[in-house]
Amino acid sequence: MQTSFFKIAAASAALCFSTLAVAQQKYSVSGTVKDQKNGELLVGVTVKVAEDPSINVVANEYGFYSLSLPEGNYKMIISYPGYKDFEQYIKVDQNIKLDLPLNQEDKNERIANIDEVIISGVKKDKNLSTAQMGTETLSIKNIEKLPVLFGEKDVMKTIQLLPGIKSNGEGSSGFSVRGGATDQNLILLDEAPVYNASHLLGFFSTFNSDALKDASIIKGNSPAQYGGRLSSVMDVKMKDGNNKDYNVNGGIGLISSRLSVEGPIQKEKSSFIVSGRRTYADLFLRGTDDFKDSKLYFYDLNLKANYQINENNRLYLSGYFGRDVLGIGKTFATDWGNTTGTLRWNSIINSKLFSNTSLIYSDYDYKISLESNDNTFGLNSKIQDWNLKQDFTWFAGNKHSVRFGLQSIYHNITPSSASGTSVSSFPRNPRKSWENAVYINDDFKATEKLTVNYGLRLSGFSVLGGDTFNTYENGNLTDSRFLEKGKFGKTYVNLEPRITANYRINEVSSIKGGYSRNTQNLHLLSNSSSGNPTDQWIGSSYTVKPEIADQISAGYSRNFKNNNYEVNAEIYYKSMQNQIDFKNGAQISFDTAADVESELLFGKGRAYGLELIAKKKSGKLTGWISYTLSKTERKIDGINDNEWYNARMDKTHDLSIVATYEVNKKWSVSGLFLYSTGNAVTFPTGKYELNGQTIFQYSNRNADRMPAYHRMDLSATYEPDSNKRFKGSWSFGIYNVYGRENAYTITFEDNPNNPGTTRAMQTSLFRWVPNITYNFKF
DSSP states (O other): OOHHHHHHHHHHHHHHHHHHHHOOEEEEEEEEEEEETTBBBOOOOOETTTTEEEEEEOOOOOOOOEEEEESSEEEEEEOOBBBEEEEEHHHHHHHOEEEEEOOOHHHHHHSSSOOOOOEEEETTTHHHHHOOSSEEEOOOOHHHHHHOGGGOOHHHHHHSTTEEESSSSTTTOEEEETTOOOOGGGETTTTEEOOOOGGGTTTEESOOOGEEEEEEEEOOOOOTTTOOOOSSSEEEEEEOOOOOOOOEEEOOOOOOEEEEEEEEEEETEEEEEEEEEEOOOOHHHSSSSTTTTEEEEEEEEEEEEEEEETTTTEEEEEEEEEEEEEETTTTEEEEEEEEEEEEEEEEEEEESSEEEEEEEEEEEEEEEEETTTTTTEEEEEEEEEEEEEEEEEEEEESSSEEEEEEEEEEEHHHHHHHEEEEOOOOOOOOEEEEEEEEEEEEEEOOSSSSSEEEEEEEEEEEEEESEEEEEEEETTTEEEEEEEEEEEEEEEEEEEEHHHEEEESSEEEEEEEEEEEEEEEEEEEEESSSSTTTTTEEEEESSSEEEEEEEEEEEEEEEEETEHHHHHHHEEEEEEEEEEETTTOOOOOOOOOGGGGGEEEEEEEEEEEEEEEEOOSSEEEEEEEEEEEEEEEEEEETTTGSSSSSSSSSSHHHHEEEEEEEEEHHHEEEEEEEEEEEEEEEEEEEEETTTTTTEEEOOOOOEEEOOOEEEEEEEEEEOOOOOOSSEEEEEEEEEEEOOOOOOOOEEEEETTTTTEEEEEEOOOOOSEEEEEEEEEEE
């Protein structure tokens, strides 16, 4: 009897578990999302189920998505800014591979119901639903409507119109994010780091927008797959190339032109894109007597090709080559440039697991030469990386999207060294190092209202042999050792936790909070706030320790009128360790025997602020207003009497107003207004005469300010009627409409009318700069 009871109970339990298993049986619906017209994979598309909108997923940066659904019939809705919503009815009774096409909105439809914005996410209420903080995504195709210097659409200039991101000066592509220095921004082009993202001393950026698909920036709270910089990640991706038809597009401007060609290698299976750009200011100089032998130009070339091996595997090969050349006859010449290359293998391992394997190369170098009579002088430096990256995306369910992987980088840095008749000409040994990291990150939809993004990164940096390494304390030599080639030296290991959370209060508002730790082992030594090509990269060593930043932030978001208006506010506090600055009276020498580390001091930093942005995302008038109130300071023993002082990038107020108005189907107008507090600088407080020369005296570091900066730019775009094969447009604009003479530099000299006094001399770059550009596509 007892035995029969246990048999019946066991059979009942087995039946219950079997029924429960059937009830809980789920199948995967996965695939990629593409542009229907050109076959480009789309980044960050939202895929959701109409019957239960809480079941949704965002396609990763390679266009892959995966959902888990019980057996049944569903209507899937796919949405992406600038594209028509797409609906797909499916019956789920097994795992399904479903590639999804999206069509771009027609211009006439946009005029009637504009649903585009330059600052955009994957859906209208992304700011309310995602846990990621301090992140903005730029729509490349709309950047061209903003007024910019010389009429060149520029993703680098556009991000500087966002809160918390501050320009380092007029004509500079360098920028500061939440109190960080220029080198604390990780700039990636198809996963390859770009060490100097500027042309012509910062008047242009290295990014030709015709070749770009997507760009985003994360201000400090980056997921664990990113690392190596303290302040931000700017992730830029190139177009894959049209795999269905051949296209040519370009533009002809006053001082530069560009041309792009893309098309299929094998239709719908492989494609390519080639995009080039060059300035020709040097051609105008040849018509003058004084500068006919001068050189002043840059060029860049973007290349990319891809090949679909089968439905689950695809190879990509992309490269960038750019160079600047400046010269005055045989007297002076300088050139600098970047080279990057990425070989990438995308593999869909199964319906839930996606793999990306990348081999990445990056190279930046500069050269300077001077010649006067029989005297010559040369200066050069180089940083070269080889990078292996393995990344997995695991869609563990509708609530978990997990990223994990590893990265290994071999750095080869040739320090700035001089040669010539007046300096020793022995080349410096390159400094080699090995940087590694493993990471895991989970985007967790805990409840219908709460989303958490959390992760952990373990990073290590090892000094490799082949050079002599000195150890300094407060600039004084305390130790020196030679490390044989192939040997491991000092190794630094750091654990970097990150977590952000979003709680959706109701349909129109949410609150966020987050903490992150970032470390940085490559450092840029610069004496200027805007950055120069000759600024020197160095790695962590026996003296130079990894920089570390801990950031906490909190935010509030609210949308209005069916998500067509959006307001976001964030506050942050960032504490930084092992910050680097030159000591007072530093003697910067590029002689072989000199060691720049002897001129450095180390301490701590802090940055805190409030960021506000209000956006209008639809209608004929779109745009945003952003404002930042912030403070950035450093405290380093041996500087400013060991008290806190303003960092170079400290700006109290920063305001941007951006607007675009669609007048009709052919005309649109844009404008922007900028205002910011001047950079922190050190001006002389006194002077004395020594051997007939005036010597200026200085007191507190960065205790003075450049004048406030402000300007207004306007532009108009005309798009005439076009046929199916050819489209043309004209862009007209004027930079600095009311002719504000903003200070680029201020120097001091004896007043020739009263030698006992001093006068300040201001240099300004641009007063008015008009531009006309013709753009075409066929």
